[in-house]
Amino acid sequence: MALRIVEFFGYDPIDKSPAASAxxxxxxxxxxxxxxxxQLRDKSISGACTVKLVNSGPIICCPNRLYASEYVIxxxxxxxxxxxxxxxxSGEDVPRVDHDGLFVAVFGKRWGKELRxxxxxxxxxYFVDWILALIGKSGRMSEFVAVEVQAIDTTGNxxxxxxxxxxGTGHHGYSNAGLxxxxxxxxxxxxxxxxxxxxxxxxxxxxxxxxxxxxxxxxRIQDRLGKSMVSYHFQPGALTFQWYNIGPTAHEGHxxxxxxxxxxxxxxxxxxLAFTSPSNLPPAGVYQRAIESELDRLNS
Numbered sequence: 597m598a599l600r601i602v603e604f605f606g607y608d609p610i611d612k613s614p615a616a617s618a619x620x621x622x623x624x625x626x627x628x629x630x631x632x633x634x635q636l637r638d639k640s641i642s643g644a645c646t647v648k649l650v651n652s653g654p655i656i657c658c659p660n661r662l663y664a665s666e667y668v669i670x671x672x673x674x675x676x677x678x679x680x681x682x683x684x685x686s687g688e689d690v691p692r693v694d695h696d697g698l699f700v701a702v703f704g705k706r707w708g709k710e711l712r713x714x715x716x717x718x719x720x721x722y723f724v725d726w727i728l729a730l731i732g733k734s735g736r737m738s739e740f741v742a743v744e745v746q747a748i749d750t751t752g753n754x755x756x757x758x759x760x761x762x763x764g765t766g767h768h769g770y771s772n773a774g775l776x777x778x779x780x781x782x783x784x785x786x787x788x789x790x791x792x793x794x795x796x797x798x799x800x801x802x803x804x805x806x807x808x809x810x811x812x813x814x815x816r817i818q819d820r821l822g823k824s825m826v827s828y829h830f831q832p833g834a835l836t837f838q839w840y841n842i843g844p845t846a847h848e849g850h851x852x853x854x855x856x857x858x859x860x861x862x863x864x865x866x867x868x869l870a871f872t873s874p875s876n877l878p879p880a881g882v883y884q885r886a887i888e889s890e891l892d893r894l895n896s
Contacts, residue, residue, distance in 0.1 A: 598770035601757055602654045603645035606851045609761040613849030626851055627664045634658045646842055650770055654842055656810040659747045664854040669808050674700045677741045677803045678730045695735045703727040722794040742795050743806045746784055748813055749776040780816050785871050792864030796833040804834030811857040814839035822875035825862045836861040
């Protein structure tokens, strides 16, 4: 494959503005306001937020990129789940406010404190990235939703391109890196299904699980599931996809906008059924024809 970096520490890789230069020098992610957490295989800081294959559009490769505009994606989930006018606060701030039924306590990274959940069989396979809990006027939780945020992993190596941008030597071109689409089937979908079933057991999880990702990841999920899922209203066991794109090229010293691409609500059962009974199968006999073609070639 051929891949190049589109956003580097939040900015165009060749942006020479003071803001972009400072972000690269200090390894700062402007979307979370702290050091970049994305790593290369040797554990050095990556800095890549968004990448592009030679024959496709940009795709977000770091989940922190989706936290632009002060975690706007979490605000949108809260408004979708609980209604307009809700206000996000850190879970640790719940005892410090006068409750009016509109506060939503956020539990997750960089929001004060992550929830400590018991592990199952020595693993925490049902942990989610975020919990948004609507607090009633009594100060007690009235309901909650869970949120998973997923970008796309890369394969191969873009180290030379990354190093050239850090040194300020200009556009390096395309690397031999690629995108790990196999993760959609091997890791992302099984985790969604498992966590969705866990959340269905929760009495106060009345609207289920929200899954936020870049538009191409959602499109690949749809391709894998055969585009046969039925739309449902919110309910326990619901799964809501929300997907995002980056906006057009920005002026120097500015980051691109984060633009909503759409939303779709179905159920965990629909996803599980589509995952185990795909409808987008290749034509019958595809293996036989491939084998016979190769045998004919070898015998010719």
